[in-house]
Amino acid sequence: MINKKISITSLLIMPLLALAGCAGESPDSSSESESGSEDRTQISFIHWRGEDKEVFDDIIAQFEKEYPEIGVEMNIYPSEQYQATGQRMLTDGSTGDVFTSFPGAQFEAIANAGFFEDLSGEDFVGNFDESLISVGEKDGQQLALPYQLVFNMPVYNKGMFDELGLEVPKSWTEFQEMADTLLENDITPIAFPGADIGPNQFMNSMMMNNAPDEEVFQKLQNGEESLTNEWWVKTLEDFQLLEQKGYIQPDALGTSQDSAMAMVANEEAAMLATGSYHMASLLDLNPDLELDLMAPITVEESEAEYEGINTATFMLAINSNSEKKEEAKEFIRFLSRPEIASQYANETGQHLTVNDVEYESEVLQNTAYWIDERKTRFQPRFLITNAQVEAAVLSSIENVLGGADPMEAAEEAQQIVEENLE
Amino acid sequence: MKISKTIYLFFLPGLLLYSIFFLYPTVSALFYSFTDWDGLSDAYQFVGVGNYERALTGDSVFRKTVGNNLKFMLMVVVFQTLTALVFAMIVLKNTKANLFLRALYFFPTILSSVSVAFIWAFIYDPSLGILNQILELLGLDFLQQNWLGNSDIAIYSLAVTQIWFHAGQMLIIFVAGLQAIPEDLYEVAKIEGASKWQTFRKVTWPLLAPSATIVIAYTTIQSFKAFDLVFAMTGGGPNNSTEIIATYIFDVAFRSYNFGYASAISVLFMIIIAFITFLQFKALRSDRISY
Numbered sequence: 276m277i278n279k280k281i282s283i284t285s286l287l288i289m290p291l292l293a294l295a296g297c298a299g300e301s302p303d304s305s306s307e308s309e310s311g312s313e314d315r316t317q318i319s320f321i322h323w324r325g326e327d328k329e330v331f332d333d334i335i336a337q338f339e340k341e342y343p344e345i346g347v348e349m350n351i352y353p354s355e356q357y358q359a360t361g362q363r364m365l366t367d368g369s370t371g372d373v374f375t376s377f378p379g380a381q382f383e384a385i386a387n388a389g390f391f392e393d394l395s396g397e398d399f400v401g402n403f404d405e406s407l408i409s410v411g412e413k414d415g416q417q418l419a420l421p422y423q424l425v426f427n428m429p430v431y432n433k434g435m436f437d438e439l440g441l442e443v444p445k446s447w448t449e450f451q452e453m454a455d456t457l458l459e460n461d462i463t464p465i466a467f468p469g470a471d472i473g474p475n476q477f478m479n480s481m482m483m484n485n486a487p488d489e490e491v492f493q494k495l496q497n498g499e500e501s502l503t504n505e506w507w508v509k510t511l512e513d514f515q516l517l518e519q520k521g522y523i524q525p526d527a528l529g530t531s532q533d534s535a536m537a538m539v540a541n542e543e544a545a546m547l548a549t550g551s552y553h554m555a556s557l558l559d560l561n562p563d564l565e566l567d568l569m570a571p572i573t574v575e576e577s578e579a580e581y582e583g584i585n586t587a588t589f590m591l592a593i594n595s596n597s598e599k600k601e602e603a604k605e606f607i608r609f610l611s612r613p614e615i616a617s618q619y620a621n622e623t624g625q626h627l628t629v630n631d632v633e634y635e636s637e638v639l640q641n642t643a644y645w646i647d648e649r650k651t652r653f654q655p656r657f658l659i660t661n662a663q664v665e666a667a668v669l670s671s672i673e674n675v676l677g678g679a680d681p682m683e684a685a686e687e688a689q690q691i692v693e694e695n696l697e
Numbered sequence: 698m699k700i701s702k703t704i705y706l707f708f709l710p711g712l713l714l715y716s717i718f719f720l721y722p723t724v725s726a727l728f729y730s731f732t733d734w735d736g737l738s739d740a741y742q743f744v745g746v747g748n749y750e751r752a753l754t755g756d757s758v759f760r761k762t763v764g765n766n767l768k769f770m771l772m773v774v775v776f777q778t779l780t781a782l783v784f785a786m787i788v789l790k791n792t793k794a795n796l797f798l799r800a801l802y803f804f805p806t807i808l809s810s811v812s813v814a815f816i817w818a819f820i821y822d823p824s825l826g827i828l829n830q831i832l833e834l835l836g837l838d839f840l841q842q843n844w845l846g847n848s849d850i851a852i853y854s855l856a857v858t859q860i861w862f863h864a865g866q867m868l869i870i871f872v873a874g875l876q877a878i879p880e881d882l883y884e885v886a887k888i889e890g891a892s893k894w895q896t897f898r899k900v901t902w903p904l905l906a907p908s909a910t911i912v913i914a915y916t917t918i919q920s921f922k923a924f925d926l927v928f929a930m931t932g933g934g935p936n937n938s939t940e941i942i943a944t945y946i947f948d949v950a951f952r953s954y955n956f957g958y959a960s961a962i963s964v965l966f967m968i969i970i971a972f973i974t975f976l977q978f979k980a981l982r983s984d985r986i987s988y
Contacts, residue, residue: 359951362737384954388737469935470818470846526823528935529846534825662952663758666937673935677848694755 317346318602321364322375323357324589330622338609345602347373365390368596372603376419376590378410379657380665385592391418392593392600399604402611407587407628410653420607421587422616424626426551426568426645427654428480428583429465434565435545443569446576447513454522457545465517466544468535469528474672475665477548479584479654480570482510487580489652492659492668498696502671502689503682511671511681513573518676523548528676536560550584551645554638555624568642583645586654587628667691729960736956748961759962761937762945763969765852766921769941770973772856773920778912780864782905785871799872803865810862814929817858821845845931848938855930855939859923867912874908875901910981914974921970942966 320335328351335347350370352361358377362385364370376382376391385391394400395417400408403420411419436442439460444450454464467473486506494500502508517523524530524538536553538544540560546569547553554566570583591610593603609615616629621636626646634640645651659665671688675681730748734741752759784802788795805813820828821844829841844854878901886896902909924943927933933940933948940948942962950959 359947366737380952380954384735384737387735390737471932524824526843526846528848529821529823529843531818531822534822537825662948662954666758666948666952670934670936673848677846677935679936691758694751694757 315344315346316599316602317348318372318597318599318606319370320347320349320373320606321352321357321361321371322349322589323352323354323361324375324623325351325353327619327623330619334610334615334619337615338606341609342605345605347606362388362390365594365596368594368598371594372597372599373606374592374594375422376592377657378421378586378588378590378654380660380662382411382413382419382590383660386413386418390595391416392595392597393418394420394593394604394607397604397608399608399611402608402613402616402630403628404630407585410587410657411590411592419590419592420611421590421628422610422619423587423589424628424646425586425588426583426626426642426651427476427586428550428568428570429477429546429548430539430551430554430557430566431546431569432539432542432564433567434563435462435542437565445572445579447571447573448575450571450573451516451520451522454520458521462542463524463538463544464522465524465546465548466530466535466538467517467523467527467548468530468532469523469673469676470531472532473527473530473535473548474669474676475656476550478510478669478672479656481513481573482506482655483570483581483584483652484572484574484579485510485513486655489655489658492655492664495692496659496661496664496696498693502668502685502692507668507671508681508685510573511675511684513571514672515675515681523676528673540564550586551642552625554642555636558638566638566641568645580650581652582649583651584654585645585651586657661695663695664692667695726960726963729957730964731961732957733955734957734960735954736950737954741957744957748958749965751958752962752965758937758940759942759945762940762942765937765939766941768852769856769859769923770917770920772853773859773923774913774916776856777860777864777867777916778909780860781867781912782871782909784864785868785875788868789872789875799865799868802868805862805864806866808862810925811929813858813862814926817861818845818930821854845939846935848935851931851935851939855923855927856920858930859920859926862926863916863919867916870908870912871905874905878904906981910978913977913981917973917977918970921966942969 324331328349331349335349339346358381361371361374361376362381365374365385365388376385391413393416395415397417400417400420407424408417408421411417411421439456441453441456444453457464467477488494491500491506495502518527524535524544532549535544535547535549536557537560539547540557542561542564547557551568557564557566568583570581572579572582591607593600593607597603610619611629613629613631613633616627617633617635619625620627620632620634620639624636624639626632626634626639626643634643656665656668659668667688670691671684674684674687679687729741731743731745732741733744733748788798788802820826823829823841823843823846826844828844832838832840842850845851882900882904883896886900891899921941922943923941924947927939927941927944928947931939933944943966946959946962946966949955949962
């Protein structure tokens with residue numbers, strides 16, 4: 276009888292054990308050690324910046340010291356996984372009291388699902404540069420606060436330019452003359468990582484002056500614009516010219532980010548077609564480089580409206596399903612203090628959207644002028660809110676770099692856009 | 698003989714796990730395939746067969762992914778099966794050297810798919826990759842390619858990686874199948890004066906058919922579900938040339954937040970695999986061996 280009971284019990288327990296064994300893969304997590312304290316409120320902070328773990332661990336320790344009644348458990352997920360599953364973790368409110376969001380499609384999806392707590396009117400919103408946080412607004416509500424500011428435009432070897440007597444081109448004609456000079460000196464003008472992030476980064480600066488209307492992608496998704504119109508066909512023709520004249524390296528579509536970075540670090544190429552976030556890594560590879568940012572101006576000087584691209588991203592937000600909203604706000608308030616933001620900026624090599632940040636590193640100081648003194652526009656790609664449309668736009672660039680005619684590539688992409696019109 | 702009712706409890710764990718991990722998701726997918734659910738909101742609307750209609754008539758990318766998947770599947774099934782069979786025949790006898798070689802061929806199977814993807818992405822890199830460098834060293838520069846960046850050949854480059862990754866696993870199944878064939882039959886064939894090809898065609902292959910059926914069916918399913926390898930090596934690019942159904946489902950569900958449509962594609966995906974596997978079983982007729 277006893278044996279029978281044991282066997283029945285074990286049968287019931289087995290599936291539970293199996294389920295426990297099947298628990299999902301643990302993300303990289305940091306947790307404070309005093310969670311046993313009953314009067315302490317534990318909040319969850321989720322994001323995708325694995326490279327920032329160390330500095331966040333330090334900032335969280337400072338926060339917990341100042342607010343001993345609040346603990347912060349940080350979980351970091353790889354960005355692809357975060358993009359795919361981040362919003363699902365927010366559904367029951369137990370995870371992600373403070374979370375981060377990408378601008379664009381993810382922001383739209385989370386906003387439509389109602390997971391953003393409205394932060395309008397919170398005192399800490401004033402700690403951020405008003406002109407850089409509009410990407411976190413929707414229907415007049417401040418739903419998220421972008422923390423990082425990156426420039427998604429080519430990084431160039433300023434030292435090499437000085438040595439060759441080259442100046443930053445102000446028009447498409449000057450850009451081609453500059454590229455020809457580099458080729459004459461056996462230097463590839465642009466290292467383009469076409470196998471991964473190249474198309475989605477470089478498309479922004481390549482189209483910024485061909486389509487100065489910032490609502491062009493919104494119109495595309497509404498059916499009011501077409502990829503077969505001049506603004507996009509010209510952009511594709513410009514890409515074709517880069518490929519045909521050898522301004523980007525051969526086999527660019529097979530080149531990974533690491534290979535392209537190696538080309539610039541070894542001074543085989545003059546520009547890296549990614550963004551400011553790679554400057555620190557390039558300097559790690561070659562500390563002697565002198566770097567700055569430069570976007571190709573694809574029109575004549577008189578027609579150019581923009582000089583570069585910015586993206587306010589890593590948008591801090593509070594889960595509307597959270598039961599610990601006040602504690603979560605306290606944490607964002609802490610992150611937006613100038614001294615904490617300065618620590619984060621300097622230790623991660625990022626520009627921030629927070630006011631009064633003091634940049635200490637040379638590369639951040641040297642490029643800070645892009646924040647206030649240059650006319651940049653928000654990354655157009657992030658204004659495409661339908662991921663299938665975004666994929667079609669990017670595919671047309673790959674198609675042209677693979678040898679297709681720009682108009683045919685545009686037509687093929689436009690067909691996909693039309694299939695996905697709301 | 699009276700069977701105790703307790704015995705039925707032994708079905709419970711399996712039934713429970715099957716229900717949670719297979720039945721429930723399958724029924725859910727079928728249900729959501731008739732909705733416009735975004736995967737996040739509580740609300741959704743029924744759209745009838747709209748999602749299926751869209752996939753079959755109004756989605757050029759989906760049609761392209763089916764074509765890519767068929768190319769990938771055909772290359773992997775044919776070459777992986779042949780490679781595994783040839784190597785299985787080479788390492789059939791249980792000598793020390795063969796045991797070592799079997800372990801060596803099996804080794805890639807135990808690697809994680811993401812590691813394999815990184816290794817092969819490096820091998821295929823047009824400027825730093827060792828494949829093009831080896832070709833150059835051998836004076837075969839004309840064969841150098843942009844292996845993953847050329848949309849005409851990228852899907853085949855991925856298929857080669859898939860074959861390298863899984864051929865060892867299939868080799869083990871073939872070795873087991875070959876070792877189960879009675880020696881007497883080979884002796885009879887020899888006495889009858891059969892050539893090597895005749896022996897293979899009339900003795901080995903028919904008796905190996907059950908193993909071949911498993912290998913081919915498994916390889917087919919595996920090649921349709923090669924999500925991780927494709928995702929990590931090319932992400933479906935360039936220009937959707939390596940986008941397969943599994944990666945497209947991921948894009949639609951998790952990047953476009955269109956779970957309803959992704960569920961409909963998943964159901965179609967299941968039907969495609971089931972249909973192809975059924976055809977293979979019929980073609981191989983593994984149950985009609987008579988000796």
